[in-house]
Amino acid sequence: MQLLESKVLLDRIIKGCCKRRRKSQKKLYKMFYGYGMSITLRYAESREEAAEILNDAFMKVFTNIKDFDIDKPFKPWLRRIIINTAINHYHRTKKYREMDNVDFAEQSLSTREQILPGISYDEIIEMVQQLTPAYRTVFNLYVIEGFKHREIAEMLGIAVGTSKSNLAKAKRNLQAILEKNFM
Incomplete structure (x- = not known):
């Protein structure tokens, strides 16, 4: 009713x-x-x-x-x-933003499992906001919204490989941010 x-x-x-x-x-x-x-x-x-x-x-x-x-x-x-x-x-x-070209080192899966349970939604959003605009946009479209790399590439006017690369870099950067803030 x-x-x-x-x-x-x-x-x-x-x-x-x-x-x-x-x-x-x-x-x-x-x-x-x-x-x-x-x-x-x-x-x-x-x-x-x-x-x-x-x-x-x-x-x-x-x-x-x-x-x-x-x-x-x-x-x-x-x-x-x-x-x-x-x-x-x-x-x-x-075009007005500077791209962050720093690639962070690969981190172990076991470290990630130890720090994820105690993180609030607001803390996750804050960490995602630290990503460069390109990484953040691809991460959101792929991980949160569920778009395929081909669709993301079309939406953003980038190559499919660039979408995949930006996602991988976003994940690495997020993991480094997680470890920096919660270790």
Whole structure:
């Protein structure tokens, strides 16, 4: 019953957004802010950058909400817009950022197993934010979002081999960050 009420409420809010009602837009924003931030934090270097990406994503949502099919689930549609906005942000800012070319040494699996259980979600996000934009973006798209290297390469305009290399380097760098912070 409560799920049905939530769907009805969401449908009403979406219809209000289609009519460009500020009150409906504000409700939708508040309703999905936490969900959106949980996605953008993984792509951004800071909370401020994540909020900027999320705000850009919501602008796209409000601009294109009339194209949303009300009979389909809203969250996957929103998620796709947020991820695409994060990728666009990466493309816009990559020329201004310095790439970190330091490769960390391989670490043993047993060390990783010892330190992972005591880490909070916020600590993991903070460590992922320390990765270079290229490594962080590929890591998120592959590990968190579940895209294949071919899809990532197309989205980012890079070679499949570069996607694989960036993922391997991201994992090595994360492991080194883990050991530095928790050993």
